[in-house]
Amino acid sequence: MTTISLTDLDKAFEQGKPHHHPHLLKVTKNECNRLSFEFREFTGAEGRPERPEASWDGTLPRPVGDLLTAEYAAAYALWNDAAYVRTLKSVVTDQTGASAQWTAYTTARAALDDVYASLNTTPDTHWRATLSRLIIAQDAALEAATVWDRTARLIARVHCDYCDSSLGWRQAYERAGIDATDWLVRDIEDYDGTGYRARRVQETITDQRRHLKTIASLAGH
Template sequence: MHTIPLLHPLDDHGRLPRPVPAEAFVPQPVPAADVSRYHHPHFLRTEPTDFGAVRTCFRPFSGHEARPEMPLAAWEDPELTRQQKQELDRQYDAARTLWSQKRLRLRAAPVMRRAAPLWQAWKDAEAGLRRVFAEFWSTPDGMWRAQLLKLTDAERAALAAARAWDEVAEELSLLAAEHRREVGEDEDLPLETVAQELGLDASDWEISWPDEYKAGPYSWDSRTPMVRRIDAEAKRQRERLAEIARLAPTLT
């Protein structure tokens, strides 16, 4: 008698069991790793928006917190999927935007309160310089020397106001530039918006890029923007007065 070893035991009826189709062996999904330990401390939840995107909600930032950075351990964690790491990265981007906006508000507020009267003083001084020069058209011939004294006084006042404004404008420009580097142009919080929240109207404030306030390594001109404007206006006025002096030297 010969026996044949069976790969599978017979069933209760002495028959071999039916083979199980290969498609019945479906691998069970691996449970996703818990990412909550990597969440930013201010993270609350994510929720869908009306446009199919996802909104990330945080507790309010004070602006005094450390810069939000996704933990290095999260990037190196082998249990996290690529998608989980990308979602965490987006979470920290959103946190960094809110933190930077709050930080800008916090740091710019006292500077803006100082800037408001300085901007008005600058506008008044510039207008005063133009007004004093325009008065030459109605100044009697024998009074031109006195009017020239008024003009030089107006130039000095305008230059002082220009320097004061450029100093505070440079502070605001540096704050805005630092914020823009943190969040990018799409999430940039305009200084005008910050001013509105403080009850200030900054719609006509002239604030240049930070480079405009410092002479570069190959630049000989160290003047700031408003000082350059006053110098240009004073030069134009003096050239006109010099022309009049040549034509009618007895007036001065």
């Protein structure tokens, strides 16, 4: 952008008027020769800002083309951030009870761990009853994990689709007004197949049952 001098900026701006983005309010240039663009706030519902053909096909003077190129790059960055937040908010809103789903999963998982740990101190006379409770806890944890994974997969897809945004996940949640402090959402690839949390729970269940079979075998049952 150094091809546009401070004195030529107004002229380039005027020449580019038919092609400026509708949200553009003004453009300035500081003493370091860096352009700064001010836009009307993007909501993310607007169409993707696309650089006009005139900015690169040679029909405009080079300084005007350079100005438009920088302008649309700045416009896209702001629009992309806004679209990211808007989409994230829409997905979480549509998935009513996302926080409740996460809480249900963590509660069910903790209950599973507690019941399994209690086997170490369960008298033989109560062993079968505790095993029954364990099976119920295993099923509940797996179901809760599966429900959460469905929502988490949708959230992860949004993060993936807007990976070129300047916003990190935490910033996007904050701008969307979403309290995701405790949520553990993984990259979209981790939700292939049965889902990340469901796989972890199933692995735990498999390990638990393998251990119980070993105990039964050594005990002669």
